[in-house]
Amino acid sequence: MKENNTFALIWDMDGTLVDTRQAHWLAWKQTLAAEKYDLNWATFLKTFGERNDTILRSLLGADLPDAEAFRIGDVKEQMFRDVLKNQGVQLLPGSERLMDQAITHSWSQAVVSSAPRQNITTILEVLNRLDTFAVLVCAEDVTQGKPHPEGCITASRELGVSPSNCIVIEDAPAGLEAAHRAGMACVGVLSTHEHLSEGDLIVNSLEELSLADLEGLLH
Numbered sequence: 118m119k120e121n122n123t124f125a126l127i128w129d130m131d132g133t134l135v136d137t138r139q140a141h142w143l144a145w146k147q148t149l150a151a152e153k154y155d156l157n158w159a160t161f162l163k164t165f166g167e168r169n170d171t172i173l174r175s176l177l178g179a180d181l182p183d184a185e186a187f188r189i190g191d192v193k194e195q196m197f198r199d200v201l202k203n204q205g206v207q208l209l210p211g212s213e214r215l216m217d218q219a220i221t222h223s224w225s226q227a228v229v230s231s232a233p234r235q236n237i238t239t240i241l242e243v244l245n246r247l248d249t250f251a252v253l254v255c256a257e258d259v260t261q262g263k264p265h266p267e268g269c270i271t272a273s274r275e276l277g278v279s280p281s282n283c284i285v286i287e288d289a290p291a292g293l294e295a296a297h298r299a300g301m302a303c304v305g306v307l308s309t310h311e312h313l314s315e316g317d318l319i320v321n322s323l324e325e326l327s328l329a330d331l332e333g334l335l336h
Contacts, residue, residue: 124335125278126219127269127301128250130230131166132288132309134212135240137197138165140204144197145172152177152189166289166309168231168262169193198239206243209308211323215286216249218328227252227272229285229292231262252276263291266299273299284331286323290315302334 128134131141142161149156154176164172169190174181177189219226227250230237234255241247252275259267273280285296285303293315296303305316306323313319317334320326 123278123282124332125225125227125273125276125283126215126331127227127229127272127283127285127296128212129285129287129289129292130228130232130237130240132209133286133292133306134209134228135206135244136209136308137201137206137240140197140200140206141165143200144193148189148193148196149176151192194233194236198236201239201243206240208244209306209323211326215323215326215328215331216246220249222328224328225252225276225278226250227254227276229254229268229272229295231256231268233257263289264294264298266295269295269299269301273301282335284334287316288313302331304331304334 131137142158145161146156156176160176164175170186173186173189216226228237232255234253234257237253237255238247241250252272254268254272254275258271261267269283269285270280273283280300283301285292285301286306287293287296287303288306288309290310290313293303293305293313297315302317303315304326305313305319307313307319307321318330
């Protein structure tokens with residue numbers, strides 16, 4: 118095993134590092150109730166992971182003004198953070214062990230997420246893991262989201278680690294595509310989607326992996 122800070126793990130957040138689905142559900146349910154919309158679980162699942170404005174226009178009408186979409190979206194995100202602070206959040210199985218192995222062997226770590234920065238920092242503060250990551254690339258930091266590689270490339274540059282020495286861990290096809298377009302190896306975790314074909318390695322759970330397995334993906 119190499120101990121070298123010229124190697125890096127780049128983590129997606131929701132569905133990869135942590136399970137936040139219940140917190141998002143509660144936040145959307147309460148926020149939309151105030152807008153006289155009764156959200157059900159099936160509809161929530163269909164829209165989960167989409168941009169807030171896309172979700173709101175699909176539920177409240179395509180003609181929803183930008184200002185209203187921003188207002189309601191901001192309310193939802195604040196409520197989401199309140200739920201996290203009150204109820205906590207759980208790391209997905211195997212993620213803590215991999216993070217700690219990376220620390221032990223001096224690998225750099227970053228988060229690349231389409232979520233707002235406040236959400237990411239709140240999650241990491243609740244987990245007492247803010248210091249684990251040298252770089253956070255969030256929604257505000259990029260002009261183009263996944264599957265565009267901008268987020269991965271930004272993380273690589275800020276970490277000072279070559280893309281060829283970065284491994285991306287993701288749960289969604291768009292994130293895996295972004296990794297490959299950035300010239301990075303990637304691991305797909307079947308925590309959210311039933312089928313993933315884009316990863317260099319596909320696992321049911323991060324419990325199946327060690328840092329040595331990930332190092333084997335680097336050329």
